[in-house]
Amino acid sequence: EIVLTQSPATLSLSPGERATLSCRASQSVSSYLAWYQQKPGQAPRLLIYDASNRATGIPARFSGSGSGTDFTLTISSLEPEDFAVYHCQQRNYWPPTFGGGTKVEIK
Amino acid sequence: EVQLVESGGGLVQPGGSLRLSCSASGFTFSSYAMHWVRQAPGKGLEYVSAISSNGGSTYYADSMKGTFTISRDNSKNTLYLQMSSLRAEDTAVYYCVKGDIAAAGIAEYFQHWGQGTLVTVSS
Numbered sequence: 001e002i003v004l005t006q007s008p009a010t011l012s013l014s015p016g017e018r019a020t021l022s023c024r025a026s027q028s029v030s031s032y033l034a035w036y037q038q039k040p041g042q043a044p045r046l047l048i049y050d051a052s053n054r055a056t057g058i059p060a061r062f063s064g065s066g067s068g069t070d071f072t073l074t075i076s077s078l079e080p081e082d083f084a085v086y087h088c089q090q091r092n093y094w095p096p097t098f099g100g101g102t103k104v105e106i107k
Numbered sequence: 108e109v110q111l112v113e114s115g116g117g118l119v120q121p122g123g124s125l126r127l128s129c130s131a132s133g134f135t136f137s138s139y140a141m142h143w144v145r146q147a148p149g150k151g152l153e154y155v156s157a158i159s160s161n162g163g164s165t166y167y168a169d170s171m172k173g174t175f176t177i178s179r180d181n182s183k184n185t186l187y188l189q190m191s192s193l194r195a196e197d198t199a200v201y202y203c204v205k206g207d208i209a210a211a212g213i214a215e216y217f218q219h220w221g222q223g224t225l226v227t228v229s230s
Binding site: 001032034036042043044045046049055087089090091092093094095096097098099100101 | 150151152153154166168169202212213214215216217218220221222223
C-alpha cells in the first residue's frame with residue numbers, strides 16, 4: 001500500500017498570503033495524484049487531479065505540481081473560504097490511498 | 108445533479124453489526140462503480156471498499172476484509188455496507204462515493220461524495 005505523507009500538519013497563514021502544501025509518496029505514483037479540500041462537517045471536494053489539472057469550477061488560485069514521489073499544492077493568495085483541511089490521494093496503485101491531511105488555519 | 112444520501116449510522120456496541128445504506132439519484136446508478144471511504148474523528152480519509160456497476164466484483168482494503176461486505180441493489184439505486192464484529196477503531200464518518208467508471212478494482216479519483224453517516228462503536 002502506498003503511503004502518502006503530508007506536510008506540514010498545520011499551516012498558519014493570513015488571508016492574502018501564499019500557501020504551499022506538500023505530499024510525498026512512499027514510491028512513485030507517476031502523476032496520478034489528486035488534492036481535496038474539506039471544510040468542517042462537509043465531505044471532501046476534488047480540487048486538483050493528475051497532479052496539476054484543476055477540477056471543474058475550481059478557482060485559478062489553486063495550482064498543483066509534481067510527479068513521481070513529490071507533489072505540491074499552492075494557493076496563490078488565500079481567501080477566507082480557503083481555510084480548511086487539504087488531503088492528497090493517489091490512484092496509481094490499488095487501493096487508492098490518502099495522506100493524513102494539512103490544516104490551513106488563520107494566523 | 109448527483110446526490111448521495113447515506114443512512115444507517117449510529118451507536119453500536121463492540122462486536123455488534125450495522126448496515127449502512129446510500130441512496131443515489133441524478134445519474135444512472137447501474138452504470139457506475141461505487142465506493143465507501145471513511146474518516147475517523149479528527150483523522151484523515153481511509154478507503155474502505157468498492158463494488159462494480161453490476162455488483163459482480165467487490166474489493167476491500169486489507170483491514171476491512173472479512174468484516175465488511177459491500178453490495179448494491181440497482182433496482183433501488185442503493186448501495187450498502189454491512190459491517191460486523193465492529194471495534195472502537197471502526198468509529199468514523201462513512202462516506203458513499205460515486206465512481207466514474209463501471210469497473211471496480213481500478214483506483215480512481217472521487218468527484219461525488221455523500222455527506223456521510225457517523226458510526227460510533229462504544230459500550
